Amino acid sequence: MATNNAQGLGGNSVILRLDIDTARMNFGLVANIITSMGGDIIAIDTIHIGHESSTRDITVNVTDAGDVAKITDAIQRIPGIRLVNTSDRTFLLHLGGKIEVTPKVTIHNRDDLSRVYTPDVARVCMAIYEDPDNAYSLTIKRNTVAVVSDGTAVLGLGDIGPRAAMPVMEGKAMLFKQLAGVDAFPICLDTQDTEEIIRTIKQISPSFGGINLEDIASPRCFEIEQRLKEELDIPVFHDDQHGTAVVTYAGLINALKIVGKPISEVKAVVCGIGAAGVAISEILLAAGIKELIGVDKEGILVAGEAYSNPVKDAYALRTNPNRVQGGLSDALQGADVFVGVSAAGLLKREHVLGMAPKPIVFAMANPKPEIMPGEIEDIVAVMATGRSDFPNQINNVLCFPGIFRAALDCRASVINEEMKLAAAEAIASVITDDKLDKYYIVPSVFDQKVVELLRDRVIRAAIRTKVARRIPKEYR
Numbered sequence: 001m002a003t004n005n006a007q008g009l010g011g012n013s014v015i016l017r018l019d020i021d022t023a024r025m026n027f028g029l030v031a032n033i034i035t036s037m038g039g040d041i042i043a044i045d046t047i048h049i050g051h052e053s054s055t056r057d058i059t060v061n062v063t064d065a066g067d068v069a070k071i072t073d074a075i076q077r078i079p080g081i082r083l084v085n086t087s088d089r090t091f092l093l094h095l096g097g098k099i100e101v102t103p104k105v106t107i108h109n110r111d112d113l114s115r116v117y118t119p120d121v122a123r124v125c126m127a128i129y130e131d132p133d134n135a136y137s138l139t140i141k142r143n144t145v146a147v148v149s150d151g152t153a154v155l156g157l158g159d160i161g162p163r164a165a166m167p168v169m170e171g172k173a174m175l176f177k178q179l180a181g182v183d184a185f186p187i188c189l190d191t192q193d194t195e196e197i198i199r200t201i202k203q204i205s206p207s208f209g210g211i212n213l214e215d216i217a218s219p220r221c222f223e224i225e226q227r228l229k230e231e232l233d234i235p236v237f238h239d240d241q242h243g244t245a246v247v248t249y250a251g252l253i254n255a256l257k258i259v260g261k262p263i264s265e266v267k268a269v270v271c272g273i274g275a276a277g278v279a280i281s282e283i284l285l286a287a288g289i290k291e292l293i294g295v296d297k298e299g300i301l302v303a304g305e306a307y308s309n310p311v312k313d314a315y316a317l318r319t320n321p322n323r324v325q326g327g328l329s330d331a332l333q334g335a336d337v338f339v340g341v342s343a344a345g346l347l348k349r350e351h352v353l354g355m356a357p358k359p360i361v362f363a364m365a366n367p368k369p370e371i372m373p374g375e376i377e378d379i380v381a382v383m384a385t386g387r388s389d390f391p392n393q394i395n396n397v398l399c400f401p402g403i404f405r406a407a408l409d410c411r412a413s414v415i416n417e418e419m420k421l422a423a424a425e426a427i428a429s430v431i432t433d434d435k436l437d438k439y440y441i442v443p444s445v446f447d448q449k450v451v452e453l454l455r456d457r458v459i460r461a462a463i464r465t466k467v468a469r470r471i472p473k474e475y476r
C-alpha cells in the first residue's frame with residue numbers, strides 16, 4: 001500500500017497503527033510529536049489494550065503529503081513505539097475500484113431467468129429492432145452516459161495513460177450517480193489516434209444516452225468533440241471545455257456582483273489556452289466581455305502571429321483587441337480578472353499587485369493551482385480554486401451531473417450554447433444576493449438546488465432551441 005505521494009500533490013490522510021510500550025511511553029507524547037511535525041490528529045481508535053502495551057490506530061491529516069514521511073520517521077525513532085503499518089485512507093478507498101454494477105431486479109427462479117434473458121428477452125430485442133427509439137425505454141440507454149478518456153490530459157498530471165486515468169473517470173461516474181442519478185460508465189481508451197478514438201466512441205454509442213469526454217489533450221480534443229457532435233445523435237460534451245467554462249462563468253457572474261463591475265467593462269486574462277481555456281474564453285465572449293487576453297507557453301497570443309497550433313491562431317484573432325504583447329505579467333497589467341487553467345505556480349504575487357483594484361483570481365489548475373490562496377488572500381477581492389479544500393471551488397463537478405440530467409430527461413440531441421449559458425446562470429442563481437460573499441461565490445457540490453435549478457433552466461433552453469426530442473410532463 002502506498003503511504004506517501006511522491007509528487008507532493010497536496011494534503012493527505014493516513015492511518016498509523018502503533019504498538020505502544022506503556023511502561024516506556026505515554027500516548028500524550030506521541031500525539032505531541034505528530035502535531036509538532038505538522039499532523040492533525042482527527043481520530044484515535046484503540047485496537048488493543050494490554051498490561052504492557054497498547055495498539056492504536058491514529059488517523060492523521062497532513063497538508064503536505066511529504067509530512068507523512070517526517071512523522072513516520074520521527075515516530076520510529078521514539079523508544080517504546082513500534083510503527084506496525086501505515087495506510088493511506090485514499091488508497092484504501094480505491095481498493096478494487098469505486099463503482100460496481102447492481103441489477104435492478106433479482107433473478108429468483110427459472111421464470112425470472114427466462115424473462116430477463118433468453119427466451120423472453122428476444123421479444124424485447126425485436127421491439128427495439130422494429131423501432132430503435134425503443135432503446136430509450138427498454139435499455140439503460142435512457143439514463144447512461146459514457147465517461148471517455150484517452151488519459152492524455154488527466155487533471156493537471158498530463159499524459160499518464162488510460163490505466164492511470166481510471167480513478168478519475170470512476171470518480172466522475174460516482175458523482176454523476178450521487179449528484180444527479182445518472183448512471184455513468186468509465187471507459188479509458190488505449191489509443192491517442194484521433195480517428196480511432198472517434199471510431200471507437202461511435203461504435204460504443206448505441207449503449208449510451210450521452211458521451212462525456214474527459215481529460216483528452218488539446219488540440220485533439222476539439223476535433224474529436226466536433227466530429228462526434230456532427231456524427232452522433234446523442235449529446236457529446238467535453239467536460240474539461242464546457243463544464244469548466246459553465247462553472248467559471250457562474251463564478252464570475254457572482255464575483256463581479258461583489259466587486260460591482262459589469263462584465264462588458266472588465267479586462268480578463270485567461271492563462272492556459274488548452275481545452276478549458278478555449279471554452280472559458282468562448283463563454284466569456286458570448287457573455288459580453290470585450291477585453292480578453294489569452295496567455296500560453298508562447299506568451300500573450302496576438303493576432304497575426306503563426307502558432308504551431310491552428311486553435312491558437314484562431315483564438316488570437318478573436319481576442320486581445322489592443323494587440324498587447326509580452327508575457328503573463330504584461331497581460332495582467334490593469335486586468336480585473338485572472339483565470340488560470342494552465343499549470344501549478346505560474347501566477348506570482350507581483351503579477352496580482354499589477355492588476356486593477358479589487359482583482360478577481362480564479363487559479364483553477366488541478367491538483368495544484370497557479371497560486372495558493374494564502375499567498376494573495378490579503379490583496380484579492382475574490383479568490384477561487386478548483387479544489388475542495390479551499391472556499392469557492394470552481395470545478396466542473398457543479399455542471400456535468402446536472403447538465404446531463406437535463407439532456408437525458410428531455411432527450412436532447414445536443415448540448416448547445418443556450419443550454420450552457422442557462423446552466424451557468426442556474427448555478428450562479430443558487431446563491432441569493434443576501435448570501436453572496438467573497439468566500440461564497442459558487443454553491444457547494446452538495447447543495448441539492450444546483451442540479452434542481454440547472455436541470456430546470458437547461459431543459460427550458462433545450463425546448464426553446466428545439467433540440468429536445470421529448471418534453472418532460474412538467475413542461476408540457
Ligand SMILES: NC(=O)C1=CN([C@@H]2O[C@H](COP(=O)(O)OP(=O)(O)OC[C@H]3O[C@@H](n4cnc5c(N)ncnc54)[C@H](O)[C@@H]3O)[C@@H](O)[C@H]2O)C=CC1
Nearest residue numbers: 155156218272273274275276296297341365366386395396
Ligand atoms: N477546476 C476545474 O474544473 C478544471 C481544472 N482544469 C485544470 O486546468 C488545467 C488545464 O486543463 P486542460 O485545459 O484540460 O489541459 P490542456 O492540456 O488542454 O491545456 C493546458 C494548457 O496550459 C498551457 N500551459 C502549460 N504550461 C504553461 C505555462 N507555463 N504557461 C502558459 N501556459 C501553459 C498548455 O500549453 C496548454 O495549452 C489542468 O491543471 C486541469 O486540471 C481543467 C478542467 C477543469
Ligand SMILES: CC(=O)C(=O)O
Nearest residue numbers: 154155156240366396
Ligand atoms: C476537474 C477536471 O475535470 C480536471 O481537472 O481535469
Ligand SMILES: [Mg+2]
Nearest residue numbers: 155214215240
Ligand atoms: Mg477533467
